[in-house]
Amino acid sequence: MKRFYYILQLVLLVVFGSCNNAMHEVAMELEQVKQKYVPDTRVAVFDVEVLFRNGDLIIKGETTSNDAKADLLNHLNKIHKTVIDSLVVLPVSNEFGCYALVTISVANLREFPRHSSQLVSQIILGTPVKVLKTDGDWSLVQCPDKYIGWTNNSSLTNLSDEEFQNWKGSKRVIILNDAWLRDEQGMVVCDMVKGSIVELIEKDNSECKLALPDGRQGKVSEDSILDFETWLNKIDLNPKALVEDAKNLLGLPYLWGGTSSKALDCSGFVKTIYFLNGYVLMRDASQQIHYGEGIDLDLDKLKQGDLLFFGNKEANKVTHVGMYIGNHEFIHASGFVMINSLDSTRVNFSKDRLLSWLGAQRYVGQEESEGMVSVASHPWYVLLK
Numbered sequence: 182m183k184r185f186y187y188i189l190q191l192v193l194l195v196v197f198g199s200c201n202n203a204m205h206e207v208a209m210e211l212e213q214v215k216q217k218y219v220p221d222t223r224v225a226v227f228d229v230e231v232l233f234r235n236g237d238l239i240i241k242g243e244t245t246s247n248d249a250k251a252d253l254l255n256h257l258n259k260i261h262k263t264v265i266d267s268l269v270v271l272p273v274s275n276e277f278g279c280y281a282l283v284t285i286s287v288a289n290l291r292e293f294p295r296h297s298s299q300l301v302s303q304i305i306l307g308t309p310v311k312v313l314k315t316d317g318d319w320s321l322v323q324c325p326d327k328y329i330g331w332t333n334n335s336s337l338t339n340l341s342d343e344e345f346q347n348w349k350g351s352k353r354v355i356i357l358n359d360a361w362l363r364d365e366q367g368m369v370v371c372d373m374v375k376g377s378i379v380e381l382i383e384k385d386n387s388e389c390k391l392a393l394p395d396g397r398q399g400k401v402s403e404d405s406i407l408d409f410e411t412w413l414n415k416i417d418l419n420p421k422a423l424v425e426d427a428k429n430l431l432g433l434p435y436l437w438g439g440t441s442s443k444a445l446d447c448s449g450f451v452k453t454i455y456f457l458n459g460y461v462l463m464r465d466a467s468q469q470i471h472y473g474e475g476i477d478l479d480l481d482k483l484k485q486g487d488l489l490f491f492g493n494k495e496a497n498k499v500t501h502v503g504m505y506i507g508n509h510e511f512i513h514a515s516g517f518v519m520i521n522s523l524d525s526t527r528v529n530f531s532k533d534r535l536l537s538w539l540g541a542q543r544y545v546g547q548e549e550s551e552g553m554v555s556v557a558s559h560p561w562y563v564l565l566k
Contacts, residue, residue: 278343285336310323319332426454490541
């Protein structure tokens with residue numbers, strides 16, 4: 182009898198040991214696939230779990246990467262003979278297409294689908310987004326800069342694939358100045374912030390009749406808009422234009438997650454300036470530093486429009502970004518949009534920023550990349566030939 186229990190214990194040890202080894206191997210494979218295909222969860226989803234149940238290996242969860250799923254399944258099939266695939270690839274198909282347009286002046290993006298969750302970014306009127314999935318009154322969306330977050334369904338107008346194509350080919354305008362859209366009686370329909378993209382119905386003397394994505398209509402002064410195609414054809418990263426647009430936002434309040442001409446955080450400020458000049462940048466400063474041409478930490482080598490990055494030197498962690506405007510000065514959102522200097526002889530010198538200056542990147546004059554895409558070549562905004 183004792184011999185029987187001894188053998189049983191050995192069998193159990195072998196079984197559990199084998200199971201533990203397999204789970205360890207699976208965990209390592211999960212991490213390797215994640216790092217290969219989804220190293221930044223701000224721009225992609227990889228919420229995956231693998232477990233053993235009744236002798237089967239089950240893979241479940243969600244991802245936005247078909248390649249990650251295929252690679253993971255390929256490796257898991259080598260580890261275990263029976264693999265049950267319950268991993269969903271986003272976006273989830275629904276009765277609409279997978280695209281939508283922002284239909285209010287500024288829509289908030291949150292980390293989780295609830296109002297109490299952290300504000301991580303914003304998207305402005307007329308911005309196209311990809312709807313990855315819905316959860317009650319919330320939608321998980323991906324923005325043109327690839328950033329992912331939750332927003333209220335009421336902030337969006339869902340489009341079929343045909344409607345989305347029609348929108349990209351429609352007559353549109355871009356809003357140059359913050360403005361009010363008013364109906365025929367002069368009542369406010371909505372507010373519009375700089376950079377909003379809206380369909381044009383007709384021009385009538387000094388006013389333009391516009392249509393919002395949800396069908397609401399109203400008029401705005403002609404001097405508040407520019408024909409979208411005209412704007413696309415004028416896109417050119419001109420340093421002086423970048424500086425002028427940046428200075429026009431002086432005094433705006435700082436808002437963590439803000440990316441509009443109502444309020445902004447540091448990277449949202451830089452992102453907004455570049456978008457007004459026709460380019461989509463990555464959302465966060467820690468992402469923006471990886472694109473463009475690296476410039477030496479030498480004030481005399483900087484040019485207008487260069488991005489300056491600040492943070493913890495010991496950890497080499499980026500926590501802040503501003504834009505160089507010349508004369509040893511930079512403009513940034515810190516409390517509010519302001520101008521500081523890196524020259525210790527100036528009255529607006531910022532010692533803290535000089536001591537935490539980590540790097541500088543030049544976007545002006547660089548070829549397009551994943552982190553700097555022209556609106557004119559972005560497939561969510563225009564019909565590409």
